[in-house]
Amino acid sequence: MxxxxxxxxxxxxxxxxxxxxxxxxxxxxxxxxxxxxxxxxxxxxxxxxxxxxxxxxxxxxxxxxxxxxxxxxxxxxxxxxxxxxxxxxxxxxxxxxxxxxxxxxxxxxxxxxxRMNPAIIKMARRLPVTHPRGGYSLARAALLAESQLHPxxxxxxxxxxxxxxxxxxxxxxxxx
Ligand SMILES: Cc1cc2nc3c(=O)[nH]c(=O)nc-3n(C[C@H](O)[C@H](O)[C@H](O)COP(=O)(O)O)c2cc1C
Structure with a gap:
C-alpha cells in the first residue's frame, strides 16, 4: 500500500x-x-x-x-x-x-x-474586546494560552x- x-x-x-x-x-x-x-x-x-x-x-x-x-x-x-x-x-x-x-x-x-504564532498573539493583545474580528477577551486569552501547549x-x-x-x-x- x-x-x-x-x-x-x-x-x-x-x-x-x-x-x-x-x-x-x-x-x-x-x-x-x-x-x-x-x-x-x-x-x-x-x-x-x-x-x-x-x-x-x-x-x-x-x-x-x-x-x-x-x-x-x-x-x-x-x-x-x-x-x-x-x-x-x-x-x-x-x-x-x-x-x-x-x-x-x-x-x-x-x-x-x-500553538498560535506568538507574534500574532502579541498583535491580538492590542485589540479591544469589542473589535469586530473578535477582540482580546478573557476567553480568547485562555484559548491562545492553551494553544501554546499543543500539539x-x-x-x-x-x-x-x-x-x-x-x-x-x-x-x-x-x-x-
Ligand atoms: C493568519 C492566521 C489565521 C488563523 N486563523 C485561525 C482561525 O480562524 N481559527 C483557528 O482555530 N486557528 C487559526 N489560526 C491558528 C492556526 O491554524 C494554528 O496555529 C495552526 O496550528 C498552525 O499550523 P502550522 O503550525 O502547521 O502552520 C490562525 C493562524 C494564523 C497565522
Whole structure:
C-alpha cells in the first residue's frame, strides 16, 4: 500500500502531526509538503493535513484538495480553536462534503489544537474586546494560552491511533 501524507504547515504544528502519522503507517508511507506538488496519482491512500486560516482550510490546501478525485482519503488539521468546537465541526462537515463530491472515499478525520504564532498573539493583545474580528477577551486569552501547549503528547498519541484506524479501514474496504 502506497500512502501519501501531504501537508500544509507554516509554523510546524501540522507538520509534526504529519510526521507522526507517517511514522505510524511505516512502510510505504511518504511525507510531502504540498508546496512540493506531490503526484497524488502514484498513491493508493492520501492523508491530507492542513492548518486553519481565518476559520477556513488554508488557501494552498483548498486548491490542492480540489484537484484530488477518485481516491481513498483521510484528513486532519490543527487550529487554535477548541477541539470539536463550532468551527472545527463546520470544517469537518464542509471538507468531508467537498471530498466526497469529487468521488473520493473518505476514511476518517482528526484534529487538535496547534500553538498560535506568538507574534500574532502579541498583535491580538492590542485589540479591544469589542473589535469586530473578535477582540482580546478573557476567553480568547485562555484559548491562545492553551494553544501554546499543543500539539502535546496526547495529541501525538491520538494522531498515531488515527493513522492506524485509517489504514485498517482502507484494508477492509479493498478486501470487500
Ligand atoms: C493568519 C492566521 C489565521 C488563523 N486563523 C485561525 C482561525 O480562524 N481559527 C483557528 O482555530 N486557528 C487559526 N489560526 C491558528 C492556526 O491554524 C494554528 O496555529 C495552526 O496550528 C498552525 O499550523 P502550522 O503550525 O502547521 O502552520 C490562525 C493562524 C494564523 C497565522
Amino acid at each position: 502506497k500512502t501519501l501524507v501531504a501537508y500544509s504547515s507554516i509554523t510546524g504544528n501540522t507538520k509534526k502531526i504529519a510526521e507522526v502519522i507517517t511514522q505510524a503507517i511505516g512502510e510505504g508511507a511518504h511525507l510531502e509538503d504540498i508546496l512540493q506538488k506531490p503526484e497524488t496519482d502514484l498513491y493508493d491512500l492520501i492523508i491530507l493535513g492542513f492548518w486553519i486560516d481565518r476559520a477556513r482550510v488554508n488557501q494552498d490546501m483548498a486548491e490542492f484538495m480540489s484537484q484530488i478525485k477518485d481516491k481513498y482519503l483521510a484528513f486532519f488539521f490543527t487550529q487554535v480553536g477548541w477541539p470539536y468546537g463550532p468551527t472545527a465541526k463546520r470544517i469537518i462537515a464542509q471538507t468531508s462534503q467537498k471530498l466526497v463530491e469529487s468521488n473520493n472515499i473518505l476514511l476518517g478525520d482528526f484534529h487538535c489544537q496547534g 502535546d503528547l496526547e495529541d501525538l498519541k491520538l494522531a498515531g491511533e488515527f493513522a492506524g484506524k485509517v489504514v485498517a479501514k482502507y484494508r477492509s474496504q479493498i478486501s470487500n
